Amino acid sequence: MMLVHLGPLGKAAANTRKRSCLFLLPSLDLRTLWTVLGIVGVCLATTQAYGQDSVATVLSLNYTASEGNAWSGKSTLELRFSYVGQGLRGRVGSVEDLRTGAFIDTQDIGPTHQANGFDGSHAWAKDLSGAITREAGGDELQLALNEAYRNSEKWWRADRGGAKIERDPSKQADGHTFDVLTVTPAGGKPFEAWFDAETHLLARIVEMQQFISITTTFSDYRATDSAMIAHKVVIDDGSGPDGVQTQTLLSANFLPPRPESAYYRMSSVPDDTVFKGGATETTVPFELLNNHIYTKAWINGKGPFRIQVDTGGHNILMPRTAKTLGLEVTGQSPANGAGQGTAISGYARVNEIKVGAAIIRNQEVFVLQYHPDAVEGFAGDGMIGFEALRRFVTRIDYGKKTLTLIKPAAFRPPRDAVAVKFLFYENHVQVDGAFEGLPGKFDIDTGSRTEINITKPFVERYALREKNPKGVLAVDGWGVGGPTQSYVTRASDLQLGGVTIRNLVASLTLRKGGSFSDPNYAGNVGDRLLKRFVVTFDYGNQVMYLKKLPEPVADSDVFDRSGMWINATNGGFQVMSLTPRGPAENAGIKVGDVITAVDGVPVESNKLSEFRAQMRDDPPGRVVNLTIKAASGSRVIPLTLRDQI
DSSP: OOOOOOOOOOSTTTTTTTTTTOOOOOOHHHHHHHHHHHHHHHHHHHHHHHHSSSHHHHHHHHHHHHHHGGGTHHHHHEEEEEEEETEEEEEEEEEEEEETTOOEEEEETEEEEEEEEOOOOOOOEEESSSSSEEEETTTTHHHHHHHHHHTTTTTGTTTGGEEEEEEEEEEEEEEEEEEEEEEETSOOOOOEEETTTTTEEEEEEEEEEEEEEEEEEEEEEEETTTTEEEEEEEEOOSSOOOOOOEEEEEEEEEEEEOGGGGOOOBBBBSOEEEEEOOOOOEEEOOOEETEEEEEEEEEEEEEEEEEEEEEEEEOEEOHHHHHHHHHHOOEEEEEEOSSSOEEEEEEEEEEEEETTTEEEEEEEEEEOOOHHHHHHHOOOOOOHHHHHHHEEEEEEETTTTEEEEEOOOOOOOTSSSSEEEEEEEEEEEEEEETTTTTEEEEEETOOOSEEEEHHHHHHHTTTTHHOOOSSSEEEEEEETEEEEEEEEEEEEEETTTTTTEEEEEEEOOOSSSSGGGGOSSEEOOHHHHHHEEEEEETTTTEEOOOOHOOOOOTTTSOOOOOOOOEEEEEEEEEEEEEEEOHHHHHTTTTTEEEEEETTEEEEOOGHHHHHHHHHHOOOOEEEEEEEEEEETEEEEEEOOOOOOO
16 A cells, blocks of 8 residues: 655655644734734733633733734744754745745755745645645645644734634643643644743644644744744654654744745646657556556666556655665655554655656655565565656556556547546545545545555544444555555445446555544545556646446456465465454464465465455355465365455
């Protein structure tokens, strides 16, 4: 499962986004405040009117401690910080409109140069490849509105800037007591603001970004033009010491007003892609292994490398591939996937990535141990994801098993396909749809081996497990974070835009952690469902085209009939998990057993994908004789396949 969240540098200092309060310092044009309140004394008087523990009291005291009157007449704030974290050093900065909250945040950290911003209406991001993309999926716009709210200190206004603000119980941490407010800006999402009960300065912001709680702390406040500004900012995503980022203020400057257009960025990609021989498209074959797409690529003139194609991923090299290419790898950034564990990623620069006749030059890539060879049954070398696909129109023909990369200017929409509009949720393609009539947003992810994974919040919101009593508990995926266990059942239908897919296998997520705990989308659509179509992604115009293939489609709308999850190991396939009361458990197979032969034929690790498909596709009642090696010796166990859902 390759729903990869590559730490805070994964996308324009990614999931910190500086919306986790990196630059959420006192910043309000107090002429606006005075117009609303009349005089500052009104603000101070609210302390007496509401009592010690009220919202008004906390914000009034913060206003005074922050030297609120020093912000009067100021329009723009520019901040520059030094950066240390994730094995990298560099600088980050922001330019903020103190009246509207519009912003541009920049990151020049190690080898990466990224940015993100908000112009008052649209959120955008400049990724590590230099492409600028408008982002409105998931919680992207909500987080931009949160940051804009804090930039302009709208909570100081009499109407709180339209936000809902609630007083929470006081909290203690690090020997201090904090007055805590939960703030929900208009159009935004809730976040906690912690104010030091002694100094009354903003000390901490706690905010959910995607499925991760980000804690940002502020300290070492000093005056700049009498305005109090935190000189130290620490961001912690909870992943441990490797995930902690520390910024130290280098400069703070108040600047003249800027037009709204200064914060606007149009979607664009650098001119770094060419087609050999003047072609406008290139078509290459791919392998569909474990319902993942793999094709051949040449990197820096070397290869071919077996590269996964993942609309839910990034441009990634395995560490061994980076070593083969002699690349310098810098940084240690936590990466999260569908499971609950984390991995460590770094960064490297490649001169050229070539797929067929298409060449992308001068790319920064992630280096990540994302491909567990034992899970796939073979060694993988890397991945092309959002950063590469952003530059093309990409057509995936699952029937012919071909991948076509098309120059966007030469693309003509197919007449025989249904167009489905999508938004970007970071690097993910996200479409509006409905699962069994329940509306939601769905990520389209060619890095997923399943038909659809329904997120835990969506499952709980609609009591889907109770509504689908015929199902089984099973490990149905394995990715960056490790194994994923779901309640697997059969669903009646899924709607993606104007396309309806019937009779599908749905995995209802059980785990609290990982990307499937994200409340900002309903489900993740994978290759086993997409393989019913020819799928075309036009990233530039944010349209997906679906052309239905003739039925039946092999290995579609079926679920494992063996009742076990197996990975490759020395000398066979090892049983990693069993479905309770499933066929394998009933046959006497145990976790840890190693399958060395199937119907008398010795197994090969690179045939793991074929064996898994056989366990799904062979008919119910078929008896498969498995030679099992265990601590007690070898024996042959007849396994009778049967439908589990």
